Amino acid sequence: xxxxxDAGFYSSIQDQGxxxxxxxGVPVSGAMDQKAFDLxxxxxxxxxxxxxxxxxxxxxILRFHEPCSLVxxxxxxxxxVNENPIQNNTTIAILSGDVLKLRRATKGLRTxxxxxxxxxxxxxxxxxxxxxxxxxxxxxxxxNHIFWIKSDKAFDKSNARIRWDDSYLLSKxxxxxxxxxxxxxxxxxxxxxxxxxxxxxxxxxxxxxxxxPFSMNSVSMLSGAVRPGTVQITPSGTLLIAGVDGQVSxxxxxxxxxxxxxxxxxxxxxxxxxxxxxxxxxxxxxxx
Numbered sequence: 303x304x305x306x307x308d309a310g311f312y313s314s315i316q317d318q319g320x321x322x323x324x325x326x327g328v329p330v331s332g333a334m335d336q337k338a339f340d341l342x343x344x345x346x347x348x349x350x351x352x353x354x355x356x357x358x359x360x361x362x363i364l365r366f367h368e369p370c371s372l373v374x375x376x377x378x379x380x381x382x383v384n385e386n387p388i389q390n391n392t393t394i395a396i397l398s399g400d401v402l403k404l405r406r407a408t409k410g411l412r413t414x415x416x417x418x419x420x421x422x423x424x425x426x427x428x429x430x431x432x433x434x435x436x437x438x439x440x441x442x443x444x445x446n447h448i449f450w451i452k453s454d455k456a457f458d459k460s461n462a463r464i465r466w467d468d469s470y471l472l473s474k475x476x477x478x479x480x481x482x483x484x485x486x487x488x489x490x491x492x493x494x495x496x497x498x499x500x501x502x503x504x505x506x507x508x509x510x511x512x513x514x515p516f517s518m519n520s521v522s523m524l525s526g527a528v529r530p531g532t533v534q535i536t537p538s539g540t541l542l543i544a545g546v547d548g549q550v551s552x553x554x555x556x557x558x559x560x561x562x563x564x565x566x567x568x569x570x571x572x573x574x575x576x577x578x579x580x581x582x583x584x585x586x587x588x589x590x
Contacts, residue, residue, distance in 0.1 A: 304417075304448040308363035310404065312506075313442045315421060317353045320429035320436075324550045330530065331431040331546050334507060334569040335412050336562070338376030341466060342416035345373045345393055353423055353430045355415040355442070359572065361404020362442065364415075366396050370450075371418040377410025377471060377570055391466050410471035410570040419450035433547055474499070474575070476564040479582045481533065482526065483555035491516050495557075499576040500541065507547040510568060512577070514539045521555055528552040531560030531568075533579075543568065 316339070319332025333339035333356055343350045355362070361379045374381060374390045381388050382403045388394055396402070396417075404413065423430035426437060434440035442448075487495065495516070504511045516539040527550065528534070534542045534554035542554065560568060561582060571577060 303367040303450070305365040305367060306362060306442050306444055306446040306448070307365055307401070309442045309444050309446070310357055310362040311360040312358040313362045314356055314432040314440065315353050315423045315442070315448075316356045316431045317429055318350055319546065320427050320431060320433070323427050324527075324529070327550055328427060328436070329433070329547050329550055331429065331433040331507075333414065334546055335376050335414070335566050337470070337566040338412070338414050341391070342373050342375040342414050345375070345391065346371065346416060346418045348418070352416075353421040354417075355421075355448075357404055357413045357415065359411060360406050361413055361415075362402075363404070364402045366400050366402070367398055368450075368452075369398055370396050372396055372402070373416050374404075375414045375416070377407040377413045378468075379407045379413045380405040390468075409468075411572045412569060417450065419453050422449045422451060470563070470567050471570050473567050474571075474577050475580050476568055476577050477561045477582050478533065478558040478564060478579050479561065481556035481558050483521070483523070484557045486518065486521050486555045487516075487535075487557060488518075491518070496579055496581055499578055502571055502573055502575050502577065503540075504573055505545075505571070507545050509545040509548040510541075510543040510571075512541040512543065514541050518555075523553065523555065525551045525553045526556060528556065529559075531562075531565045532556050533558035533560065545569070 316333045319330040320328060321330060340350045342354055371393050373393050378390055383394060383400055432440055500512045500514055502510055503513050518537055528544045530544055530546050532544045534552050535557050536554050
């Protein structure tokens with residue numbers, strides 16, 4: 303069992319997401335950075351079917367009342383076990399009574415805590431992911447107790463540490479494909495939008511709001527389907543990028559769709575960071 307001594311800024315239980323309910327208006331939810339989420343499972347020798355704790359900006363302080371193994375992936379936060387510093391992407395042995403302390407992120411925004419046990423959390427529409435309209439809480443709170451089912455699987459230490467390229471945490475390039483309404487932009491804006499840096503004004507699990515120097519005439523259109531990574535533009539030029547807890551439809555022109563890799567880059571960005579859009583068609587292809 304885990305006792306939440308301090309919940310941090312925004313910590314929640316997440317899994318792969320709530321698939322197959324977008325037609326009912328239910329977003330996918332789940333881990334924002336699926337790349338880091340998958341890595342955490344690999345390090346513990348598991349498939350990506352289990353829940354973890356997603357921490358944003360400032361992590362929690364947790365007391366463990368039973369032994370387990372854990373790993374941190376994603377953003378680099380100041381992290382200690384019993385005042386002893388620990389690193390990302392390394393499996394840590396936890397004893398009963400140990401205290402894990404995560405503080406401010408120094409590289410990236412979202413960190414994942416994964417233990418080698420099955421976290422017990424209500425399953426709603428096939429997922430344990432916190433999402434306030436469905437689940438009782440949106441975030442963990444001080445005094446919460448997180449219970450688990452002990453795994454009978456032997457821990458494979460061969461994956462205890464993996465060499466991992468986390469340069470995406472510092473990247474600002476977002477690879478995009480043109481959206482259905484890309485051509486509502488003027489020819490000039492279509493060229494300039496790939497040449498500018500854009501400031502992130504605000505962000506949360508619902509999405510990102512990004513300022514731009516562009517404006518456009520109001521476009522009459524029916525609401526269209528929106529999924530994580532869809533980029534819409536408002537008449538004032540504000541760019542809205544849908545997150546995993548965001549709406550499933552929108553009424554603004556959809557000018558871009560982020561690739562999966564670009565979405566992992568974006569969700570590690572905070573207010574005040576800059577991003578750029580790079581056309582999927584013009585980027586050099588990676589070697590297989």
